[in-house]
Amino acid sequence: MSSVGFWSIAQENPDRVALVTVEEDKITFGELFKRVNQVANGLRQLGLKEGDSVALLLANAPAYIEVFLATQQIGLYMTPINYHLTGPEVAYILENCEAKVFVVGEDHAEAALKAVDEVGFDKSNCFSVGEIEGFKPYSKLYESASDELPTDRTSGQLMLYTSGTTGRPKGVRRPLEGADPDQSAMLATLMGALFELKPHEGVHLVTGPLYHAAPGGFANGSLHMGHTLVLVNKWDPEDTLRLIEKYKVTVSHCVPTMFYRLQNLPQETKDKYDIASLECIIHGAAPIAVERKKAMIDWWGPVLVEYYGATEGGGAIATSENWLKKPGTVGVPWPGCQLNILDADKNKLPANEVGTIYMSSMIGEFEYYKDKGKTEKNRAHGLFTVGDVGYLDDEGWLFLCDRDSDLIIAGGVNIYPAEIEKTLILHEKVEDVAVFGVPNDDWGESVQAVVQLKLGVQPSEAIKEELLDFAKERLAKFKLPRGIDFSESLPRLDTGKLYKRYLRDEYAERAKQEKEKADLADA
Numbered sequence: 271m272s273s274v275g276f277w278s279i280a281q282e283n284p285d286r287v288a289l290v291t292v293e294e295d296k297i298t299f300g301e302l303f304k305r306v307n308q309v310a311n312g313l314r315q316l317g318l319k320e321g322d323s324v325a326l327l328l329a330n331a332p333a334y335i336e337v338f339l340a341t342q343q344i345g346l347y348m349t350p351i352n353y354h355l356t357g358p359e360v361a362y363i364l365e366n367c368e369a370k371v372f373v374v375g376e377d378h379a380e381a382a383l384k385a386v387d388e389v390g391f392d393k394s395n396c397f398s399v400g401e402i403e404g405f406k407p408y409s410k411l412y413e414s415a416s417d418e419l420p421t422d423r424t425s426g427q428l429m430l431y432t433s434g435t436t437g438r439p440k441g442v443r444r445p446l447e448g449a450d451p452d453q454s455a456m457l458a459t460l461m462g463a464l465f466e467l468k469p470h471e472g473v474h475l476v477t478g479p480l481y482h483a484a485p486g487g488f489a490n491g492s493l494h495m496g497h498t499l500v501l502v503n504k505w506d507p508e509d510t511l512r513l514i515e516k517y518k519v520t521v522s523h524c525v526p527t528m529f530y531r532l533q534n535l536p537q538e539t540k541d542k543y544d545i546a547s548l549e550c551i552i553h554g555a556a557p558i559a560v561e562r563k564k565a566m567i568d569w570w571g572p573v574l575v576e577y578y579g580a581t582e583g584g585g586a587i588a589t590s591e592n593w594l595k596k597p598g599t600v601g602v603p604w605p606g607c608q609l610n611i612l613d614a615d616k617n618k619l620p621a622n623e624v625g626t627i628y629m630s631s632m633i634g635e636f637e638y639y640k641d642k643g644k645t646e647k648n649r650a651h652g653l654f655t656v657g658d659v660g661y662l663d664d665e666g667w668l669f670l671c672d673r674d675s676d677l678i679i680a681g682g683v684n685i686y687p688a689e690i691e692k693t694l695i696l697h698e699k700v701e702d703v704a705v706f707g708v709p710n711d712d713w714g715e716s717v718q719a720v721v722q723l724k725l726g727v728q729p730s731e732a733i734k735e736e737l738l739d740f741a742k743e744r745l746a747k748f749k750l751p752r753g754i755d756f757s758e759s760l761p762r763l764d765t766g767k768l769y770k771r772y773l774r775d776e777y778a779e780r781a782k783q784e785k786e787k788a789d790l791a792d793a
Contacts, residue, residue: 275455376400576601
């Protein structure tokens with residue numbers, strides 16, 4: 271039986287295709303193996319030692335995979351940074367993770383240069399994929415280094431930062447365990463086994479950013495299983511269908527907005543492509559409307575596998591077959607994960623009662639780096655929470671309500687924006703929607719919706735009334751939006767999560783200014 275794990279596969283089957291780049295060039299396992307070793311040896315030549323950190327600001331490119339695998343065989347931490355962040359936001363993470371080397375793509379030069387200047391980062395240890403003034407070419411990191419396996423190999427760790435949708439990003443740091451990298455690579459395939467992926471027989475379409483825990487983690491697991499990774503930087507619904515057909519894609523990770531936009535394609539476009547190769551479409555990161563998911567299963571078959579999880583670890587899983595029996599569930603805890611629903615006093619709640627979701631990590635202990643208070647605050651009974659709210663039914667299936675930070679309290683009543691969003695997205699003229707609370711003197715908060723209409727549909731008062739009438743048929747009166755505005759696009763992360771903080775802050779400031787004007791008028 272053939273081995274699993276990148277380094278073993280590369281030595282046994284060097285001619286197998288490991289990567290298909292964004293430009294659709296092919297890189298074999300053997301070619302990638304040599305470059306990974308060069309980068310690892312190059313980092314050691316720079317003086318990096320076990321426990322040191324490397325930061326990346328890169329799109330989905332071979333260099334990302336090379337640096338990741340290199341750090342993971344010489345005991346380094348690697349911190350990938352969200353390339354949508356501004357200079358000061360990048361600077362915070364660059365300094366917080368204590369990076370010794372910074373690798374940046376030229377498309378992100380502006381933010382990188384501002385970050386480096388702000389924290390006084392040593393530019394002699396800054397490398398650019400492409401050209402960035404004052405940075406060394408990425409090739410200088412590896413060109414003089416050996417392409418043989420490094421000596422004294424030991425496993426490194428990813429140090430990911432949370433998305434920061436409710437505050438500053440937090441570094442999720444795990445201790446180095448001194449394990450053999452080949453053994454760690456084999457363990458990385460266990461997640462693939464949970465989703466019933468087959469070793470050596472897959473092609474994984476990487477639709478999301480590798481810097482994020484889910485797209486990056488599932489892509490990493492697939493590569494260690496011997497699958498070919500097809501890299502995408504700018505996701506497009508029709509191009510997704512084209513790539514599935516061309517490369518006989520078997521597995522991918524998607525988010526609900528991708529499903530919605532695929533479904534919005536003209537029928538003749540959908541019918542044009544052969545998607546029969548699909549075996550497993552992993553999806554999560556955001557709530558999905560029940561009717562839309564049923565439509566996706568009808569189209570692609572029972573290949574959708576939903577999960578609930580977090581950068582910190584832990585989670586639940588539901589196959590298409592199980593989900594169809596329990597529409598709306600995100601699954602049961604996956605093997606080795608404990609999951610409880612707790613009240614505000616951290617007491618365990620019975621079935622069908624809504625509370626905060628706590629779970630065990632399953633992939634080892636972690637801390638929020640340099641934030642002991644946050645680490646302790648999010649723990650209870652040996653479990654952790656990321657602030658999501660939900661309940662377990664009588665048979666132990668998990669259902670999500672929303673994030674605790676997104677909860678709207680109007681007149682003392684709890685309102686979950688996700689429920690309203692999953693209703694409005696079903697309207698035939700709606701492309702995307704965000705619902706959040708805005709300050710209200712009488713009620714504490716009121717429900718505000720911001721809607722992105724489909725291409726060609728013009729905003730109007732008549733559309734507002736149409737959307738409200740649609741919602742009234744499906745939602746209780748207290749859940750209805752008190753305001754509906756339109757936007758050409760919404761601040762949605764590549765991971766599918768809405769960056770609601772931007773919207774809430776904007777509307778809170780608007781409400782404050784209106785109140786000040788009213789107070790002046792009354793004076």
